[in-house]
Amino acid sequence: MVQAAYIHIPFCEHICHYCDFNKVFLKGQPVDEYLSSLEKEISLTLQQYPTNQLKSIFVGGGTPTSLNENQLEKLCEIINKHLPFNSQAEFTFEANPGDLSKEKFQILHDAGVNRLSFGVQTFNDDLLKRIGRTHRAKDVAQSIYKAKETGFKNISIDLIYSLPEQTITDFKESLDTAFSLEIEHYSGYSLIIEPKTVFYNLMKKGKLPTPGEDTEATMYKLLMDEMEKNGFHQYEISNFSKPGFESIHNLTYWNNEQYYGFGAGAHSYLSGVRRSNYGPLKKYMDPIDEGKLPSMDVHEVTLNEQMEEEIFLGLRKTEGISIQTFNEKFNKNPLTLFEKEVSELEQRQLITIQDNRLKLTEKGRFLGNEVFQSFIGVI
Numbered sequence: 001m002v003q004a005a006y007i008h009i010p011f012c013e014h015i016c017h018y019c020d021f022n023k024v025f026l027k028g029q030p031v032d033e034y035l036s037s038l039e040k041e042i043s044l045t046l047q048q049y050p051t052n053q054l055k056s057i058f059v060g061g062g063t064p065t066s067l068n069e070n071q072l073e074k075l076c077e078i079i080n081k082h083l084p085f086n087s088q089a090e091f092t093f094e095a096n097p098g099d100l101s102k103e104k105f106q107i108l109h110d111a112g113v114n115r116l117s118f119g120v121q122t123f124n125d126d127l128l129k130r131i132g133r134t135h136r137a138k139d140v141a142q143s144i145y146k147a148k149e150t151g152f153k154n155i156s157i158d159l160i161y162s163l164p165e166q167t168i169t170d171f172k173e174s175l176d177t178a179f180s181l182e183i184e185h186y187s188g189y190s191l192i193i194e195p196k197t198v199f200y201n202l203m204k205k206g207k208l209p210t211p212g213e214d215t216e217a218t219m220y221k222l223l224m225d226e227m228e229k230n231g232f233h234q235y236e237i238s239n240f241s242k243p244g245f246e247s248i249h250n251l252t253y254w255n256n257e258q259y260y261g262f263g264a265g266a267h268s269y270l271s272g273v274r275r276s277n278y279g280p281l282k283k284y285m286d287p288i289d290e291g292k293l294p295s296m297d298v299h300e301v302t303l304n305e306q307m308e309e310e311i312f313l314g315l316r317k318t319e320g321i322s323i324q325t326f327n328e329k330f331n332k333n334p335l336t337l338f339e340k341e342v343s344e345l346e347q348r349q350l351i352t353i354q355d356n357r358l359k360l361t362e363k364g365r366f367l368g369n370e371v372f373q374s375f376i377g378v379i
Contacts, residue, residue, distance in 0.1 A: 002049060002270060004056040004252040005083055007038070008263030009064040009075070010281070013099075013134070024281065026066050034264070035071065037285040039078045041277075042262050044293055046082060049260070049270045054085040056249040058092045065095040069103050076111030090115055090154075090248040098139035105150040115154040115247075116147055117187075123177040124170050127163055137177065144181050154245060156185035161223065162216040163191055165209055171219050175226045184245040188223045189238050190216050217366055224365075237316050237360075237368050254317050256310045264294075272306070274299045304379045306330070307337065311358075312372035315351070320359025334358060341374045 011026040011034075057079060067075060085091065092115040093108055100108075108116075122128060123137040140157070147155055157178060161171050178186060191210065211219070224234055232240040236254060239247065252259050261268035265279035278284045278296045287294045301309070307330050314321035326334045335342055335353070342358070345351040350364035350371050364371050 002051045002258045002260055003054055004249055004257065004259040005054055005058070006249070006259060006261045006263075006266055006268075007057065007059045007064075007075075007079065008061060008261070008266040008277075009059060009067065010034075010062040010264045010279075011066050012061065012063045013066045024062075026063075030281065030285075031067060031071055032074075033285065034281060035074050035078065037288045038075075038263055039082065040288045041294060042078065042082045042260075044288070044291070045260060045262065045268075048293075051260075052084065054083055054089055056090045056092075056252055057083060057085060058090075058094075058249040060094045063096050063099065064093055065099045065104060069101070069107060072104055073107050073111075076107060076113070080111060085112070087112070087114075092117055092156075092247075092249060094119065095143070097135040097143040099135075100143060100146065102146065102150075105146055105152075109150050109152065114152070115156065116152055117156040117158065117185075118143060120157040120178070121160045122163060122166070122170075123174045124166075127166060127170070130164055131160075141181065144183060154185070155181075155183040156187060156241075156247070157181070157183065158187045158189065159223075160189050160191050161219040162211050166211055166219075168215065168218055168222065172222060172226070175223070179226075179230045185239070185241040185247065186227065186232060187239050188220075188227075190220065220366065224362075233318075235318050237365055251317075254313050256306070256313050269301075272301050274301055303330070307332065307334075307379065308375050308377070310334075311338065311375045315358070315360055315371060316368070318359070320357045323353075323356050323358060337379060338375060341378060345371060345374060 010024055011029055011031060012024070013026050059075070059079075064075070065072070091113045093113050094117045097118050097120060118140065120140050121131060121133060123140065125136050128136060144155060159174060159178060227234060227240040232242060234240050235246045236250065239250060241247070258269050258271070260270065261275070261277065263277065264281055264284040265277055267274065267276045275293075275295045276297045277294045278287075283296075284294045307326075310326060310329070311321060311334060321334065323334060326332070335358070342351065342353075345364070346353070349361055350367055352359060352361050360368065360371060
């Protein structure tokens with residue numbers, strides 16, 4: 001049974017230099033028509049793939065909170081009308097610091113949203129300008145104060161390290177500021193330079209001085225050490241929380257469970273099939289007007305692919321993969337199935353077997369992508 005839903009709102013008031021997500025400038029866009037299409041897509045999907053109760057809803061983007069008050073209220077109405085969830089479910093909205101008026105905070109809270117995720121990235125104002133963010137450090141503290149005042153008790157922020165010309169000292173200062181906010185969850189990612197971004201074009205011209213791999217590794221070690229020191233448990237490669245505040249939605253992905261994906265460019269995993277929606281707004285909306293799902297790509301996941309995904313997604317979690325659960329799910333022992341890969345990675349001290357679980361070592365966390373790659377296309 002499907003227990004999680006992702007909803008994509010592709011509108012932004014400003015495009016950041018590193019972002020390659022499906023997004024468009026808000027001004028002049030058919031936002032109201034998009035919300036109508038979104039409602040139809042949700043309805044069409046639930047007819048084919050019904051669910052009883054969702055444990056997680058995540059509204060991302062783009063910038064969902066760039067919608068005006070009426071549009072935001074409409075979006076929340078659509079979610080509440082069509083998606084079954086109760087007060088125990090995790091209901092997350094992504095937001096930019098400085099984006100939310102008092103009225104918007106109240107609309108979200110009244111609609112049952114109980115978790116906010118702010119895209120902060122850094123607390124260095126010069127770096128914020130450099131990466132194309134429009135908020136400043138003071139906006140973060142103000143937004144989190146307003147969120148708490150409205151009644152939000154589960155707040156997360158994203159940080160990015162290895163930014164152009166960022167120093168280890170600067171990253172440490174950003175972490176110190178982040179801890180002073182007294183929130184429940186942090187995500188920390190190294191900068192990845194994606195094609196079709198401003199940063200990619202600058203890099204090709206030799207105009208993007210990034211700190212380099214050694215400094216990046218030092219920053220990641222600093223991130224892990226400081227999180228632990230401040231009482232935040234690392235439950236996944238890039239995610240840290242107070243006990244009980246782990247992101248239910250993200251764990252859905254890493255546990256290789258089914259989820260809905262609604263909206264332009266959204267991905268879903270339903271009944272063993274991975275789908276991705278059309279990204280451009282017109283291409284997304286046209287099929288829905290004809291009563292069809294806006295699927296651009298449909299891939300039936302083979303049994304071998306499911307087993308590989310179970311491994312490389314599950315290894316992202318600090319607790320790793322339960323050998324017993326894998327065995328029960330697929331009627332195969334992963335240690336036998338991936339005997340050669342496990343043996344080689346153990347010898348390199350990148351993975352370990354403890355308490356009948358396969359997990360990354362600390363050294364393995366630094367080379368996670370290399371470890372995951374080892375399990376792809378081998379059976």
